[in-house]
Amino acid sequence: DTITTTSSLTKLFNPTDDHAALREMVRSFTEREIEPQALEYNRSETFNSSLFRKFGSHNGGLGILGLTAPEEFGGTGLPDATAVSIVHEELSYSDPALCLSYLAHSILLVNNLAVNANDEQLARFMPGICDGTKIGGMCMSEPNAGTDVLGMKSNAVYDADRDGFILNGTKMWITNGTITGKETGDLFLVYARTGTEKRSDITQFVVEGGMEGFSVGQKITDKLGMRASPTAELVFENVFLPAKTHVVGDVNGATLCMMRNLEIERVALAAMAIGIARRSLDEMIAYASNRPAFGKSNLYGFGQIQKHISESYAEYMAGKCYLYGMANGLDLSTYGNGLDADGVKLYCAQMAKNVADRAIQVMGGYGYCGEYTVERLWRDAKLLEIGGGTNESHHKNMARDLHKLDGNKLE
Amino acid sequence: MKKILVPVKRVIDYAQKIRVDPSKGAEGVQLKNVKMSMNPFCEIAVEEAIQLKEKTKAEVVAISVGPKQCTETIRTALAMGADRGIHVETKPDVRGDYINLQPWAIASLLKGIVEREDGVDLILLGKQSIDSDCGQTGPLLAGLLNAPQATFAAKIEAGDDGSFTVERETDAGTETIKLNSSVKPAVITCDLRLNTPRYPTMPNIMKAKKKKVETISLEDMVKELGLDLDEVLTPKNEVVEVYEPPPRKEGELVGSIDELLGKLKEKGLVA
Numbered sequence: 188d189t190i191t192t193t194s195s196l197t198k199l200f201n202p203t204d205d206h207a208a209l210r211e212m213v214r215s216f217t218e219r220e221i222e223p224q225a226l227e228y229n230r231s232e233t234f235n236s237s238l239f240r241k242f243g244s245h246n247g248g249l250g251i252l253g254l255t256a257p258e259e260f261g262g263t264g265l266p267d268a269t270a271v272s273i274v275h276e277e278l279s280y281s282d283p284a285l286c287l288s289y290l291a292h293s294i295l296l297v298n299n300l301a302v303n304a305n306d307e308q309l310a311r312f313m314p315g316i317c318d319g320t321k322i323g324g325m326c327m328s329e330p331n332a333g334t335d336v337l338g339m340k341s342n343a344v345y346d347a348d349r350d351g352f353i354l355n356g357t358k359m360w361i362t363n364g365t366i367t368g369k370e371t372g373d374l375f376l377v378y379a380r381t382g383t384e385k386r387s388d389i390t391q392f393v394v395e396g397g398m399e400g401f402s403v404g405q406k407i408t409d410k411l412g413m414r415a416s417p418t419a420e421l422v423f424e425n426v427f428l429p430a431k432t433h434v435v436g437d438v439n440g441a442t443l444c445m446m447r448n449l450e451i452e453r454v455a456l457a458a459m460a461i462g463i464a465r466r467s468l469d470e471m472i473a474y475a476s477n478r479p480a481f482g483k484s485n486l487y488g489f490g491q492i493q494k495h496i497s498e499s500y501a502e503y504m505a506g507k508c509y510l511y512g513m514a515n516g517l518d519l520s521t522y523g524n525g526l527d528a529d530g531v532k533l534y535c536a537q538m539a540k541n542v543a544d545r546a547i548q549v550m551g552g553y554g555y556c557g558e559y560t561v562e563r564l565w566r567d568a569k570l571l572e573i574g575g576g577t578n579e580s581h582h583k584n585m586a587r588d589l590h591k592l593d594g595n596k597l598e
Numbered sequence: 599m600k601k602i603l604v605p606v607k608r609v610i611d612y613a614q615k616i617r618v619d620p621s622k623g624a625e626g627v628q629l630k631n632v633k634m635s636m637n638p639f640c641e642i643a644v645e646e647a648i649q650l651k652e653k654t655k656a657e658v659v660a661i662s663v664g665p666k667q668c669t670e671t672i673r674t675a676l677a678m679g680a681d682r683g684i685h686v687e688t689k690p691d692v693r694g695d696y697i698n699l700q701p702w703a704i705a706s707l708l709k710g711i712v713e714r715e716d717g718v719d720l721i722l723l724g725k726q727s728i729d730s731d732c733g734q735t736g737p738l739l740a741g742l743l744n745a746p747q748a749t750f751a752a753k754i755e756a757g758d759d760g761s762f763t764v765e766r767e768t769d770a771g772t773e774t775i776k777l778n779s780s781v782k783p784a785v786i787t788c789d790l791r792l793n794t795p796r797y798p799t800m801p802n803i804m805k806a807k808k809k810k811v812e813t814i815s816l817e818d819m820v821k822e823l824g825l826d827l828d829e830v831l832t833p834k835n836e837v838v839e840v841y842e843p844p845p846r847k848e849g850e851l852v853g854s855i856d857e858l859l860g861k862l863k864e865k866g867l868v869a
Contacts, residue, residue: 204670208677208803216797250800263800 196504199511206269213277216241216249225282228415229563232408235415236322236366239288243319252293253317255451255519256301261314266301268451268517272458272510279462283567284415286462287574290455291362291416292316295325298451299376302520303391303436303444311432312393316374322366323374323396326358326421327445333360334580336445337386341379341423345430345438352434354379354392354426357404360574364419368406371396371421379423382439391441393433400426412566449576450528451519456575457510457531460539463564463571464503467539467546470561471496474550486549495545503542506535526588533581536571543568599656599719599756602647603783604680605708606640607694608664608671609729616842624837625697627729636671639724641678643788645795647722648679650756656719657681661711663704665690669811676806677798683811684711686819695729697837703830705738710823712743718783719760725750725787736787746777747785751792762786 201207220238228235244250244261251274256262271294278286297316300309315321332338341356356379358364363372373396382388394401404420428434436444475486475496486492513527543565547554554561572578610616611633618626636644647658660675662668663686672683686707692698712718726733733749740747748764752772755763761779765772767789777784798806820827852858862868 204673205803205807207670208673208798208806209800211674212677212798212800212803244799244801247796248799249797250802254800258801263804265800265804 196508199508199515201273202269202515206273209270210273210277212249213251213274214280217277217281221278221285222281225285225415226557226560226563228282229284230414230557232410232414233368234288234363234366234417235285239285239292239322240319242289242293243317245318245320248319252289252319253297253301253313254293255298256313256317257309260309261317262297262301263317266519268454268514268519269511271451271455272461272514275455275458276462276465279459279567280466282415283459283463283564283570284413286459287413287416287570288322288363290452290459291324292322294452294455295362295448296323296374296376298519299325299391299444299448300393300435302447308393308432308435312374321373322363323372324361324363324376326361326364326375326377326394328358328360330357330359330420334577334583336378337389337442339378339380339389341377343379343381343390343392343428345381346427349427349429350431351427351429352379352381352390352392354394354400354423354428356423358421358423360407361419361421362416362574364421365403365406365417368417369403371401371403371419375421376435377423378441378445385439387442388439389441389445390438391435391444392428393435394423394426394428398426398428400424411569412563413570414566446522446525447520450517450522450524452575453528453532454510454514454517456571457506457535458514460532460535460568460571461503461507461510463539463568464499464506464535464542467543467561467564468496468499468503470559471499471546471549474553492549495549499542499545502538506531506538509534526585529576529581529584529588532571532576533578533585536568537578539571540565540568599650599654599760601657601659601715601718601720602650603659603661603708603712603715603718603721604640604643604647604675605661605663605704605721605723605735606644606671606675607637607724607727608634608662608668609637609695609727611635612638612728618840618842620841624840625693626840627695629693629695634667634671636674637724637727637729639726639728639788639790641674641724641795642790642792643722643724644675644678644680645793646751646754646788647720648796649793650720650754651679651681654756659684659715661708662686663699663707663816664688664694665692669813672811673806674798676809676811677803678796679802680809682809685811685813686711686816687813688816692816692831696732696833696835698831698833700730700833700835701732701734701738702834704735705742706825706830707819707823708735708739709742710819710825712739712783714823720762720783721745721785723785723787725789733787736785740785743783743785744781745783745785746781747787748775748777749787750789751786752789753792754786767791 241248243252253262255266258264343352343354381390404422407418546561553559617628658680660680660683723736750766751764752767753765759779762777
């Protein structure tokens with residue numbers, strides 16, 4: 188309970204004791220171990236992989252990499268969108284970049300496998316990506332195809348003699364694509380075209396680091412934000428993928444895999460936005476309390492400062508309630524809740540950027556400097572309007588979904 | 599070793615700014631809508647108990663005396679690895695920060711619980727709580743039980759013979775004490791440098807739900823232990839006044855070393 192949340196909202200954000208305990212644990216870990224390193228890794232554009240591995244279940248780690256994966260395969264067995272939201276919100280309070288790598292791994296890779304893979308694949312791949320020894324992500328976008336997902340050119344051709352697929356292509360903007368900048372990450376889900384009849388003839392494959400023909404094209408540097416999260420262009424040259432073990436779901440059936448994962452991905456990104464907004468608010472509220480001006484001991488008497496702070500708070504709470512209201516009812520094993528998944532990310536991403544911007548404004552010259560955190564949050568927030576679905580893709584999806592009401596009114 | 603008891607206290611979170619309402623007199627410290635957490639020294643005690651459990655397979659029982667929300671505190675201990683909990687539930691208006699419950703009452707309750715549990719080898723407590731800062735519950739408990747005790751432990755080694763070798767930090771330096779194995783239980787209070795408490799991992803948070811927590815009202819526990827409720831709830835010491843420390847006064851600027859020495863002499867700070 189805090190002075191700013193009534194207990195009914197506390198229940199919304201932490202529906203059960205387990206959720207409250209999870210939030211407490213992640214918040215504590217973030218404060219002690221993530222906060223102190225965030226600025227440095229942002230400056231050097233390097234990935235703190237040893238800290239990342241502490242999210243795994245090895246060596247007394249937190250055990251949150253496999254949050255939504257089945258217990259029997261090394262996960263935590265909690266397919267719970269609220270828990271996902273809590274972790275992403277809390278991590279992003281200090282280091283959205285590290286959180287982005289966590290998202291790419293735990294949602295884009297682990298959760299996707301948990302929902303779409305068969306038991307043999309789960310037994311083979313899940314333990315390593317849950318315990319922290321293997322780090323990976325998912326490859327969908329290409330240099331020339333982002334929002335137009337089905338415009339992808341990477342292709343996999345079936346070779347009957349070897350009972351496998353030969354994969355060729357390039358993927359772009361891959362989070363965790365490289366860990367050190369030189370070799371690829373350990374495990375990826377890769378979407379590639381396997382048929383030419385329909386645009387949607389796409390298959391999802393598992394590609395392992397070390398496979399012949401799989402390499403890093405380049406580590407992408409000089410990013411505006413999320414600089415401590417490693418982004419790469421990945422190259423596939425005649426990579427051989429055995430059909431029996433490295434095809435996830437049905438051949439030509441990957442759009443189903445995609446659909447099942449997009450909603451939780453958007454929820455996680457929206458949760459990151461909430462963490463960014465909360466931090467920005469804490470910073471501007473504290474700064475305004477301690478800054479003297481015009482003979483007053485703080486800034487709270489000035490109308491523009493009142494406006495920045497109060498509007499930021501209301502927008503943040505609106506987004507937070509939308510997020511948890513939606514996440515609390517989300518069943519990860521189904522899909523079809525796209526409208527609110529798109530909506531919550533569309534709203535929260537822009538909101539976080541605006542709140543971070545107001546924080547910089549309230550903090551003036553200090554807000555403009557790295558040491559004071561909010562400029563990094565502002566730069567990190569911008570990614571949320573692009574990655575995991577551009578604003579424009581949400582517009583497209585949501586308008587289509589609302590058009591389908593077909594004359595009926597909203598609830 | 600068979601059984602370790604760890605009393606844990608729910609206190610205002612160490613990072614919170616304490617606010618005092620001057621109109622409330624002795625009860626001025628605001629507890630409403632303030633973040634509460636497990637006392638940091640109790641966390642260290644829980645961690646030590648779990649480490650001992652990992653070596654000896656002892657059962658670890660977490661105990662808390664306080665309002666309904668203490669179940670959260672016990673659950674944190676369970677999520678760190680304790681096996682079960684006992685919650686002595688007080689009425690919501692009973693304060694544990696020295697206003698109502700004080701070390702003597704807690705030590706008396708704990709003595710009764712130790713005997714009720716039977717077969718306790720060790721009681722690990724934090725050296726003090728960060729609200730009352732008494733540091734008395736451990737030593738009082740040891741006195742009531744006639745137990746061997748060591749306070750401010752910075753290192754604990756459990757011997758195969760049931761003895762405990764404790765390095766304790768004092769103002770004069772570190773001393774090593776061996777607690778006699780033939781007298782059980784032993785009482786040890788834990789200091790900052792003893793260990794770094796683990797985070798409750800997610801799988802353990804989920805497992806904690808299934809662990810047993812016995813909740814018993816203070817009234818029922820007092821009755822069961824044959825204590826006097828009035829005795830327990832009437833504090834031995836009365837808090838007379840609570841106030842925020844006065845704000846730091848601005849310093850004085852001096853122009854030279856001589857002037858500095860002059861001022862120091864004037865204020866009687868140097869001869």
